[in-house]
Every structure is written in C-alpha cells, then in structure tokens.
Amino acid sequence: MSTTPNGSAPAIDASIDVRGLTKTYRSPGRRGREVRALAGLDLAAAPGTVLGLLGPNGAGKSTTVKILATLSRPDAGSARVAGHDVTRDPAAVRRAIGYVAQRPVTDPMGTGRENLVLAGRLQGLCARAARSRADELLERFGVAHAADRLVKTWSGGMARKLDVAVGLVHRPQVLFLDEPTTGLDPEARTAMWAEIERMAAGDGMTILLTTHYLDEADRLADRVVIVDAGRVVTSGTPDALKDELHGDGITVELEDGTAQAAARAAAAVPGVVDVVADGRTLRARAEAGATALPALLAALDAAGLDVRAAGLSRPTLDDVYLARTGRSLEEAHRAATPAGRDTDVEEVAA
Amino acid sequence: MSTPTSTTTSMPATGTLTQTVLLTGRQARQGMRIPVFMVMNLLQPMIWLLLFGQLFRSVIEIPGFAGGADVTYLEYLTPGVVMMTAMGGAAWAGTTFVQDMDRGVMDRFLASPTSRGALLGATMAWYALLACAQALVVVGVAWVGGARFPGGWPGIAVMLVAVALLSCLFAALSGAVALLTRQQEALIGVSQLLTIPLMFLSSAVMDPSLAPDWIATAARFNPFDWAVVVAREALQGFADPGAVWLHLGLLAAAVAAMAGLATLAFRAYRRAI
Numbered sequence: 088m089s090t091t092p093n094g095s096a097p098a099i100d101a102s103i104d105v106r107g108l109t110k111t112y113r114s115p116g117r118r119g120r121e122v123r124a125l126a127g128l129d130l131a132a133a134p135g136t137v138l139g140l141l142g143p144n145g146a147g148k149s150t151t152v153k154i155l156a157t158l159s160r161p162d163a164g165s166a167r168v169a170g171h172d173v174t175r176d177p178a179a180v181r182r183a184i185g186y187v188a189q190r191p192v193t194d195p196m197g198t199g200r201e202n203l204v205l206a207g208r209l210q211g212l213c214a215r216a217a218r219s220r221a222d223e224l225l226e227r228f229g230v231a232h233a234a235d236r237l238v239k240t241w242s243g244g245m246a247r248k249l250d251v252a253v254g255l256v257h258r259p260q261v262l263f264l265d266e267p268t269t270g271l272d273p274e275a276r277t278a279m280w281a282e283i284e285r286m287a288a289g290d291g292m293t294i295l296l297t298t299h300y301l302d303e304a305d306r307l308a309d310r311v312v313i314v315d316a317g318r319v320v321t322s323g324t325p326d327a328l329k330d331e332l333h334g335d336g337i338t339v340e341l342e343d344g345t346a347q348a349a350a351r352a353a354a355a356v357p358g359v360v361d362v363v364a365d366g367r368t369l370r371a372r373a374e375a376g377a378t379a380l381p382a383l384l385a386a387l388d389a390a391g392l393d394v395r396a397a398g399l400s401r402p403t404l405d406d407v408y409l410a411r412t413g414r415s416l417e418e419a420h421r422a423a424t425p426a427g428r429d430t431d432v433e434e435v436a437a
Numbered sequence: 438m439s440t441p442t443s444t445t446t447s448m449p450a451t452g453t454l455t456q457t458v459l460l461t462g463r464q465a466r467q468g469m470r471i472p473v474f475m476v477m478n479l480l481q482p483m484i485w486l487l488l489f490g491q492l493f494r495s496v497i498e499i500p501g502f503a504g505g506a507d508v509t510y511l512e513y514l515t516p517g518v519v520m521m522t523a524m525g526g527a528a529w530a531g532t533t534f535v536q537d538m539d540r541g542v543m544d545r546f547l548a549s550p551t552s553r554g555a556l557l558g559a560t561m562a563w564y565a566l567l568a569c570a571q572a573l574v575v576v577g578v579a580w581v582g583g584a585r586f587p588g589g590w591p592g593i594a595v596m597l598v599a600v601a602l603l604s605c606l607f608a609a610l611s612g613a614v615a616l617l618t619r620q621q622e623a624l625i626g627v628s629q630l631l632t633i634p635l636m637f638l639s640s641a642v643m644d645p646s647l648a649p650d651w652i653a654t655a656a657r658f659n660p661f662d663w664a665v666v667v668a669r670e671a672l673q674g675f676a677d678p679g680a681v682w683l684h685l686g687l688l689a690a691a692v693a694a695m696a697g698l699a700t701l702a703f704r705a706y707r708r709a710i
Binding site: 153156157158159160178181182184186187188189190191192193194195196197201205206208209210211237250253254 | 451455456459460462463466467470471537539540541542544545546547548549550551707708710
C-alpha cells in the first residue's frame with residue numbers, strides 16, 4: 088500500500104494518459120538557472136471521470152495542464168488526450184478539449200455574450216449555433232442577467248463561471264480546470280462546486296481539475312493524484328487514500344503559542360504518532376483515538392499547557408498529504424509561494 | 438492514430454479567414470469602447486499638420502526643394518503626416534497581445550483551433566482599417582486648410598493601400614515584440630525609439646535631397662519613407678508611376694517578411710510558458 092500504483096495500469100481507453108512526463112524550464116538570464124517543473128509524472132483518467140490533481144504551488148500542476156492542453160511541450164515522456172498524442176497531433180487535441188486557465192480566460196472589454204459567441208465560433212460553431220449555445224450557458228450558469236454587460240464589471244465569482252462556460256462552449260470531450268475556485272469567496276466556491284458536479288454527472292466529460300484545496304478534491308474528484316515537486320506522491324479514490332491511514336487524526340488547539348513544547352510532551356504518549364506542531368495547533372495520529380486523546384490531554388496538563396479545544400477526526404486528505412510528504416499541504420503551499428507570486432515550478436540548484 | 442472516440446464531437450474547423458474576420462470584429466469592438474484612444478491618435482496628426490504646416494511653410498522656397506513652386510508645404514507635408522499617424526498607431530498593436538497574455542485569453546486561443554495567423558491577421562487588419570479612416574480625416578483637414586491634390590480619388594485610393602501596408606508592417610512588428618517580451622514597456626520602446634527616428638530619416642517633413650547625404654541614403658532603406666513616397670506620388674498625380682509600384686512592392690515584401698517573423702514569435706512565446 089505504500090507503493091504508488093499509478094502508471095502500471097495500461098489505460099487503453101483512458102481519456103487522459105500521461106507517462107513519464109518531464110519538463111525543465113531554463114531562465115533566459117546570464118546564469119541560465121534551470122527550474123525543474125516535472126520529474127517523471129504519470130497520470131490516467133478514465134472517460135467520464137473527474138481526476139483531481141492536488142498539490143501546493145510549485146508542484147507542477149499547471150505545467151502538466153499546459154502540456155496536456157498543447158500550450159507547452161514536454162522534454163520527455165508521452166501524453167495522450169482523448170486518444171491523440173499532444174506533441175504529434177496537437178490540432179486534434181485542441182478540437183477535443185476545453186481549457187480554463189488559472190488566470191481569467193475572458194476578454195474584460197467584451198460582454199459575457201460576446202465572449203461566449205466568439206469562443207463558440209472560433210471552435211467551429213456556426214453563428215446561429217454559437218448564439219443559442221451562449222444563451223444556454225448564460226442561463227445554466229445563472230449569469231444571464233449580466234449577459235450584455237462588459238465582463239470587467241462582473242464580480243469575481245460570476246467571471247469565473249463565465250471562464251468555465253467559455254471552456255464548455257463546444258462541448259469538449261476533456262475539460263481542463265486549472266484552479267477554478269482559487270480567489271473565490273466561500274459562497275462563490277460552493278456554487279462553482281455544484282456546477283462542476285453537474286457537469287461531471289450530466290455531460291459525460293472527462294475533467295482534470297487542479298487544486299490546492301483538499302476539500303475541493305475530496306468533494307469533486309473520483310480519483311485524486313497528489314503531486315509534489317513534479318512527481319506523483321500517491322493516487323487513488325479519496326476514500327481509499329484516507330483508508331490507507333489507519334486510525335484517527337487528533338487535533339489540539341492550545342491557548343498560547345507553545346505547540347513546540349506540546350509536541351515534545353505528545354511524542355512521549357504511547358500510541359500517539361506523527362506529531363506535528365503548526366502554530367498553536369498540534370496534529371497527531373493514533374490507532375485508537377478514543378483512548379489516546381485522554382492520555383494526550385493528561386500529558387499536556389502535566390506539562391503545564393492549557394488546551395482550548397481538542398478533537399478526533401477521520402483521516403482527511405491533508406493527513407494523507409502529511410503522511411506522504413512530511414508536511415501539511417498548507418505549509419508546503421506557503422513555502423512555495425514567495426511574496427504571493429503564483430509560480431508553478433520547483434526550483435533546482437543549477 | 439487509432440482514435441474511435443474522437444469522432445463523437447468532431448466539428449468543421451472554422452477557416453483562418455473566418456477566424457480573422459471574427460477576431461478583427463473583437464478588436465473593433467474593443468477599440469470602439471475606448472474612443473479616447475482613437476481621438477488621441479488623431480489629435481497628434483492634427484498638431485503635426487497645423488503646427489508644422491505653419492512653422493515650416495517657407496522651407497518650400499529653398500532652391501531645389503522637391504516640387505518647387507507648384508506645391509505648398511502643407512501639400513508636401515500631408516502624406517508624411519498620414520503615414521506618421523498610421524505608423525504611430527500600429528506601433529501599439531501589440532497591446533492587445535500583452536493584455537491577452539496577462540490574462541489567460543492568449544493561452545485559451547492557443548489551446549483551441551484558432552490559428553496563429555488569424556490572431557496576427559486580425560491585429561494587422563484592425564490597425565490597417567483604423568489607419569485608413571484616420572488618413573481620410575487627415576487629408577480632409579489638409580484640404581480644408583487649402584491643400585489640393587491633383588491625384589484625386591485614384592491618388593487617395595493608392596495612398597490608402599500604402600497606409601494599410603505600413604500599418605500591417607508595424608502591427609506585425611509590434612505583435613512580435615509583444616510576444617517576445619510580454620511587456621507593455623517594450624512597446625513604448627517600439628513607439629518612441631523606433632518610430633521617431635524613422636520619421637525624420639525620411640521625406641515626411643523635409644526633402645532629403647537637401648539634407649546630409651547619409652540621411653538621404655537612410656531614407657532609401659526606410660519602409661516608412663517608401664510609404665510616404667507612394668502617398669506623395671499618388672496624391673500629386675502619379676508623375677512617376679514606376680516609383681509608386683516599386684515602393685508598394687517593397688512594402689508588401691516587408692509586410693510578408695515581418696508577418697512571418699511574428700508568426701515565429703508565437704513559438705518563442707510557447708517555449709516561455
């Protein structure tokens with residue numbers, strides 16, 4: 088169970104089939120520093136399923152999607168989308184896919200309707216079909232009331248819905264959603280999730296969704312692939328991944344910032360493993376949480392530490408990530424995002 | 438490849454020409470929604486025309502000045518200002534590419550069946566159309582100011598062909614710079630550092646035969662001057678049709694070469710993403 092099973096299964100009819108993908112960016116400066124984004128990535132998604140690509144910024148998620156969408160070329164490895172090789176037959180891939188980039192894909196100086204109609208016509212729809220498809224999508228995504236306003240006046244949540252609608256306009260076989268909910272408020276995110284669930288259920292599309300939100304992958308993806316530093320760490324259904332971690336998660340919130348001291352105390356408690364201190368939060372795992380938690384609380388009390396709250400939980404995908412990489416996803420995300428820049432590459436010493 | 442699944446949603450790809458028309462329409466809608474840009478773009482030639490036209494009125498009296506007594510300085514200057522407007526406007530054509538790259542619009546186009554030729558062609562077409570409209574305004578204002586053009590409507594038609602070619606040349610250059618640098622600042626470089634010297638290394642405002650030899654030599658290799666020569670010959674009544682055809686041919690060849698380079702610049706952009 089500790090080995091990664093993906094890549095071994097021959098996915099003949101898979102809508103997405105990626106093997107051994109590598110990509111290194113060379114910065115054009117005098118130093119010519121090399122930045123490795125992908126280090127042999129394998130993926131497979133069966134037709135009509137949602138594959139969640141989960142990892143922090145810099146894990147290689149966007150690079151993977153850009154290669155699959157024919158924007159970027161891999162250094163090595165192969166990738167087939169809807170049966171077509173992305174490097175040998177990019178034109179066929181482009182006809183089969185919808186691509187919603189991390190950044191907005193609509194023209195702010197056009198109206199919602201103009202954006203959709205233009206996208207439809209560029210994809211090969213005739214004028215009449217493009218107009219009726221635009222109406223249909225505006226209605227379906229609940230943005231019909233703003234259809235004839237410039238997109239620059241739209242709210243973030245509405246604009247993101249339009250991005251997804253633009254990706255759907257030609258009824259693609261495969262849809263790439265690169266961080267569709269990043270930057271959205273919780274309400275807009277919930278609405279987007281409902282929309283993606285409907286798409287996955289109703290349209291029979293294969294969807295590749297990248298995210299650094301665990302709950303998003305958990306809720307939407309049939310299969311999750313956890314990536315870190317351009318490699319697959321593990322993959323499986325969300326439930327199977329969580330089941331691999333036996334036992335329960337323990338979370339303890341401390342009154343003041345002494346989680347380090349608490350971690351030392353907790354590590355000494357029998358049955359408590361994988362202790363991690365993160366600010367005022369102490370996270371650990373235990374085979375039998377119900378007996379380990381009282382013992383842990385007693386140990387903390389004995390060490391003179393005040394506990395604000397404590398809880399037991401079934402393992403989450405974050406626990407999976409933590410167990411596989413030794414750090415929480417949020418921590419990895421913060422480390423990979425210097426000064427808020429969205430970079431999707433792993434720095435490698437040249 | 439063996440792809441039985443691909444037939445389910447195959448649709449006829451829109452041809453490059455249709456795509457060009459669609460994307461030109463998008464450019465036009467964008468342009469019309471920021472009318473300030475178009476007005477600003479016309480303000481400058483008016484200043485050139487009225488200010489220079491007055492300021493340098495008497496250079497025409499210098500012995501040996503092209504045209505001599507038959508031509509007023511305003512008449513001499515008008516084709517130069519027409520082409521300055523065209524070049525100055527098209528130098529910013531890459532702005533659309535920069536904006537589309539800043540957002541995910543360019544990536545979406547490149548991940549779709551949209552052809553690179555259509556993306557470039559639409560930018561060239563829109564700036565050519567815009568420059569032709571502005572050229573008519575400039576000629577109209579010059580006419581109101583007393584300039585007369587013996588070339589008549591055929592002369593204006595040939596001038597518009599040169600306007601369109603010059604716009605396409607600089608729109609393609611600006612687009613290529615945008616794709617290579619992905620920065621609006623680089624377009625300021627094209628507009629300021631390149632177009633201003635090209636304007637003065639030409640016959641736009643001054644007969645180069647009266648300038649130092651090296652300026653006259655530089656003007657012969659300057660595509661901007663080719664366009665000015667065509668427009669002046671055409672407006673003045675085709676005294677030297679050979680020069681008109683030669684310079685139109687040179688301009689067309691330059692447009693083809695620059696469009697080819699700009700299409701290659703899409704590859705450089707893809708390598709960088």
